[in-house]
Each structure stands twice: as structure tokens, then as C-alpha cells.
Amino acid sequence: MSSALLAPLVAASDRLGATSSRNEKVAIIAEALRGAGEDVRLAATYLAGDPPQDRLEVGWATIRDLDVAPATTPTLSLVDVDAALEALATAGGTGSRGVRVGVLTDLYAAATVAEQSFLNHLVLGEMRQGALAGLVVKGIAAAAQVPETVVRRAVMLAADLGEVASLAMTGGRAALEAVGLVLGRGVQPMLAATSPSVAAAVEDMGTAVVEWKLDGARIQVHKDGSDVVVYTRNLNDVTARSPDTVAVAQALEVERVILDGEVLAVGADDRPVAFQDTMSTFSNIAGGGSGLTPFFFDVLHVDGEDLLDAPLTERRARLAELVDERNRIPSAVVSDPEEGEGVLADALEHGHEGVVVKALDAPYAAGRRGKAWRKVKPVRTLDLVVLAVEWGSGRRRGWLSNIHLGAVDDRPGHEGFVMLGKTFKGMTDEVLAWQTERFLSLETHRDGHVVHVRPEQVVEIALDGIQTSRRYPGGIALRFARVVRYRDDKDPDQADALSTVRALGSGG
Known part of the structure; x- marks a missing residue:
């Protein structure tokens, strides 16, 4: 069977952009998938804007400088595109830029005008967004x-x-229902929504678990005998830089297990070090990642038994049997909101950032940010995506300074990100220098002093509140927003949604 052509997928993508109806979008995606035949795997990932190759190392300048006349007849197949992307992803070492330019030149020479436009978005990652992936699931x-x-x-x-x-x-x-947990293969982690207070979450849930929220890096640990694999929240394999976590897992008296937790650098006083120091250690491949302590809060599998659908009460009991208290995140079962507030106070006193309130009867809903888990921080923070950056003036001249902030647009009929405001507060000279280099590498185009960027960088923002606004398309704006830190451990589709931001404004 011949490979499916790219042209029908490009036409489907254009139709998706021309309609705001979710039902029509789903129908368009379904039709495109049915028409892709054996290449449906590639069609699905391309429509979601998330090809199988993780990093292509291609910037806007490279695409801009291509001088390739488009083809007049559509002959490019999905397999052709996949082969080219694989060549881009694997090019490395001396001369790799020339290799990438050659691959792109050949690819674009075989593409029509419409296909070249589609490839621009695909190669640069401009279509990558969680809302679109959700529509592909429906499709x-x-x-x-x-x-x-x-x-x-x-x-x-x-x-x-x-x-x-x-x-x-x-x-x-039948084939889908046969998909199960596999030791050594990462599982999308369960995520927490935001609650304005512990009391509100406990009152809503009744009896609940209130658990310290550590300011570390999320990990998922798979143990099969003496073999251990450690994943990040984005399911990147970081086993090589997690020796302390591997050692803790290997010492557990269990043959096969999947654990969910956080890894954290702890000082001599048993208090957590700054988040950026934990991430620096975690990212230091040369240093081996030594000095990070794992703390677990959930277990998904034990010796052949999957626990995803078991209630949290059962999973907590199994975790306590397997993992020593020193490697478990402190928590308490409470039914009184004041007791929950006491757990929060204790967490803050020990230097942590807040708590997560969890429903006792909830299963582990992998990949979901639902009401069963709710994070509470005394300072309101949001994880948003940088959409554009403005050149600074005065003392900040020569640096990219004021960042445009966006939330995941989860309104019916919408997708992508919606702008909520701007901020230049909370940036040190070191941060300004870093973000100037970072955002220039993500540049797509400019509009005067504004540099528009691919929506890839997540930033944690502290704020005093939410207010209604006609200035921004989401209808709300951030009050006194300031940068807390950049979150390289999070993907854009893990940023907070517009509905979450609105709930903060209403006290919901």
C-alpha cells in the first residue's frame, strides 16, 4: 500500500483553522485520519502538531533563509516528511547545520505553497498545543x-x-482496551487543579488527604528487579542523572513497582534548597545528579497488580508498606478544614511551597487535571506560556524585557493560548540576559519592538489577583504579575487554563 500524501492533511489543517465549531473540527480530523490509511500514526501526530521526533533543532532564521521554489504538483507523502524530520532530529556534530539546511531544502522543494506553509508550522512547533491534541483524541x-x-x-x-x-x-x-501499564514505559502523570484555600478544598471533598507540596521536580520511577528507570513529568528518561533515586528504588523490598513523586535538594537543616538549585543539579548530566532526594506520594503498580483504578486510600496504604517514611511526602487525613490549614502551616514552616488536597476515593487519573487533586499555595501563582516579548528601554535597552503571558484557551470552540497580560517585574539582570537569548531562539516574527515567539516556554507568575478587562481577549487581566521562575520542566500544554485563572478571580 502506497504512503498517504501530505496534501489532504494540509487541506484538513486549513479547514480546521477556518472553523470555530468543535464538532466540525472533530469531523474534519476523523475524515483525515480515515483517509491516512496505514500512515494514520503520522497523520494524528501532525494534526496535533507534535511529530514523533522530539527536538528538530531548527529555528525561524533557518526557515526564513530558505530560498526554495515550491512544487506545482503535490507528491510529498507523510512518510517522506517523517524521514526528513528524522534526519533533522539526528543530525549532530560538525557540519550539522549544513545537513539540516540540505534536508530542509530537499523537503521544501518537493512541497507545494500550501504544504510549505504547513511544514513551517510543523517544523517550528507552532501547532503544538494541548487543546489541539485533545481534539485529535476526539477525532x-x-x-x-x-x-x-x-x-x-x-x-x-x-x-x-x-x-x-x-x-x-x-x-x-479491543486493541485500545488491551493497552495497559507497562513497566519501563512512562505514564502521563495525574495533575492538580488550583484551589484558593485548603478550607475550600476540604469542605468540598469532605474527608481528604492534605499533603505537603514540595518545590522540586516531578519524577516517575519504574523498578523491575534491579533495573530502574526514572522519568520526568514530560516522560523524558533521566535515569543517568538520578543516581540517588535509583539507589533508593533498588533498596525497596519489592520486585516490580511504579512510583510517583518529587526529587528535591535538601540542605543540612533538612530544609529544601531553592528550586533553581534543585533544577540545576537535576539537569547537570556531567555532575551525575547526585545530592537529590526522592520523596514519593503515590504508587501505580506493585508486583503485577495495577493500582490506577484503586482509590487513593488503598494506594496510600500500599505506599506506606513499601517506602520508608523518610522517602514519603508528609501528609495527613483530615475532615476539619482547620486541621487542613494546620498541615499547610506546617509545610510552610518547613520551607515548602504549599499543599495538595486529595480526594480519598479518587483513582489515579493519568494525564488529567481534575478536581480530585487541588494544589494550594499561600501566594497565588500560575504557570503561563510566553507568547511574545518586548525590547526594553532605558536601563534594559538591548534586552528582551516585557513578556506577554498566555493561558491554555479551553473555551468551547477555541484552542491554543489566550493572552492575559504582560509583566517585566521580578527579572534580575541574569534573568534578562537568559531570556533574551532564549526568546530570540524561539522568534517567529516581529511587529515593531515586539518579538513574537513560538509558545514553548512556561513561566511561573505570582500575582495579587484577577480583574475583568476588555483589553485582552480572555476578558480578564492579571493584577501585579511578576516572574517567579521559568519552568523548563513543564510543557506548554501543562500550563494553567483560562478557566482556572477565571476561578481564581471568582474565588472558586
């Missing part, structure tokens, strides 16, 4: 005529949208 369900919940669970467990699309189209519901 897979419609194309294969299987329940969306079945598709979504398979994606959670396989962590591979393309693989799930292929399974759905070739094996239907």
Missing part, C-alpha cells in the same frame, strides 16, 4: 467509532497519540 474516537473515554485512557497509558490512533483504526476498541 480518533469518531474515526474508529469507539468511546472517547477508551481512547483517552489508552493515550494516558501509552503516552503516544500516534500509536493509539493506529491501534484504534486497525484493532478498534
Whole structure:
């Protein structure tokens, strides 16, 4: 069977951009997936803007400088594109830039005008957004005529949208339901929504677990005998730089286990060091990542038994049997909101950033940011995405300074990110120098003094509140926003959604 052409997928992408109807978008995606045949894996990932190759190392300047006449007839296939992207991703060492330019030149020479435009967005990562991936999940369900919940669970467990699309189209519901936890394969982590207070969360849940929120890096640990694999929240393999975590896991009296937790640098006084110091150690491959202590709060599998669907009460009990208290995150089961506030006070006194309130009867909903887990911090913070940056003036002349902030746009019929405001506060000279280099590497185009960038960099913002505003398309604006830190450990689709930001404004 011949490979599917790129042209129908490009036409589908154009149609997606021309409609605001979610139902119509799903129908367009379903039609495109059905037409992709054996190449449905690639079609699904391209429509989601997230090709299988993680890093292509191609910037806007390289694309801009290509001088390639477009093809007049569409002959480019999905397999051709995949081969080119693989060549871009694997090029390295001396002369790698020339190799990438050659690969791109050949690829673009075979593409029509419309296909070149599509490739620009795909190669530069401009289509990558969680809302679009969610629509592709719906499209897979419609194309294969299987329940969306079945598709979504398979994606959670396989962590591979393309693989799930292929399974759905070739094996239907049975193939999807056969997808399960696999030791050594990362699982999308369960995420927490935001609550304005511990009291509000406990009152809503009734009896709940209130757990310290450590200011570290999320990890997922898979142990199979003496073999241990450590993943980040983005499912990157960081085993080589996690020797202390590997040692703790190997010492556990269990043969096979999957654990969820955080890794943190702790000082001599047993207090956490600054987050940037933890991340610096975590990212230091040469240094081996030594000096980071793992703290676990959940268990997903024990010796052949999957625990995803077990209530939190059972998972907590199993965790306590397996992991020593010194490597478990402190928590308490409370039914009185004042008791919960006491746990928060204790966490803050020990130098941590807040707590997470968890429903006792909740299963582990991988990849979901629902009401079963709610994080509470005394200082309101949001994880947002940088959409553009303005050149500074005065003392900041020559640096990119004022950043434009966006939330995931989860309004019906919308997708991507919606701008909520700007800030230049909280930036040291070191941060200004770093972000100037970082955002120039993400530049897509300029509008006067504004540098527009690919929406890839997540930043944690502290704020005093939310107010209504006609100035920004989301209808709200941030009050006294300031930069806390840049979050290289988070992907853009893990940023806070517009509905979450609005809930903060209403006290919900």
C-alpha cells in the first residue's frame, strides 16, 4: 500500500483553522485520519502538531533563509516528511547545520505553497498545543467509532497519540482496551487543579488527604528487579542523572513497582534548597545528579497488580508498606478544614511551597487535571506560556524585557493560548540576559519592538489577583504579575487554563 500524501492533511489543517465549531473540527480530523490509511500514526501526530521526533533543532532564521521554489504538483507523502524530520532530529556534530539546511531544502522543494506553509508550522512547533491534541483524541474516537473515554485512557497509558490512533483504526476498541501499564514505559502523570484555600478544598471533598507540596521536580520511577528507570513529568528518561533515586528504588523490598513523586535538594537543616538549585543539579548530566532526594506520594503498580483504578486510600496504604517514611511526602487525613490549614502551616514552616488536597476515593487519573487533586499555595501563582516579548528601554535597552503571558484557551470552540497580560517585574539582570537569548531562539516574527515567539516556554507568575478587562481577549487581566521562575520542566500544554485563572478571580 502506497504512503498517504501530505496534501489532504494540509487541506484538513486549513479547514480546521477556518472553523470555530468543535464538532466540525472533530469531523474534519476523523475524515483525515480515515483517509491516512496505514500512515494514520503520522497523520494524528501532525494534526496535533507534535511529530514523533522530539527536538528538530531548527529555528525561524533557518526557515526564513530558505530560498526554495515550491512544487506545482503535490507528491510529498507523510512518510517522506517523517524521514526528513528524522534526519533533522539526528543530525549532530560538525557540519550539522549544513545537513539540516540540505534536508530542509530537499523537503521544501518537493512541497507545494500550501504544504510549505504547513511544514513551517510543523517544523517550528507552532501547532503544538494541548487543546489541539485533545481534539485529535476526539477525532480518533469518531474515526474508529469507539468511546472517547477508551481512547483517552489508552493515550494516558501509552503516552503516544500516534500509536493509539493506529491501534484504534486497525484493532478498534479491543486493541485500545488491551493497552495497559507497562513497566519501563512512562505514564502521563495525574495533575492538580488550583484551589484558593485548603478550607475550600476540604469542605468540598469532605474527608481528604492534605499533603505537603514540595518545590522540586516531578519524577516517575519504574523498578523491575534491579533495573530502574526514572522519568520526568514530560516522560523524558533521566535515569543517568538520578543516581540517588535509583539507589533508593533498588533498596525497596519489592520486585516490580511504579512510583510517583518529587526529587528535591535538601540542605543540612533538612530544609529544601531553592528550586533553581534543585533544577540545576537535576539537569547537570556531567555532575551525575547526585545530592537529590526522592520523596514519593503515590504508587501505580506493585508486583503485577495495577493500582490506577484503586482509590487513593488503598494506594496510600500500599505506599506506606513499601517506602520508608523518610522517602514519603508528609501528609495527613483530615475532615476539619482547620486541621487542613494546620498541615499547610506546617509545610510552610518547613520551607515548602504549599499543599495538595486529595480526594480519598479518587483513582489515579493519568494525564488529567481534575478536581480530585487541588494544589494550594499561600501566594497565588500560575504557570503561563510566553507568547511574545518586548525590547526594553532605558536601563534594559538591548534586552528582551516585557513578556506577554498566555493561558491554555479551553473555551468551547477555541484552542491554543489566550493572552492575559504582560509583566517585566521580578527579572534580575541574569534573568534578562537568559531570556533574551532564549526568546530570540524561539522568534517567529516581529511587529515593531515586539518579538513574537513560538509558545514553548512556561513561566511561573505570582500575582495579587484577577480583574475583568476588555483589553485582552480572555476578558480578564492579571493584577501585579511578576516572574517567579521559568519552568523548563513543564510543557506548554501543562500550563494553567483560562478557566482556572477565571476561578481564581471568582474565588472558586
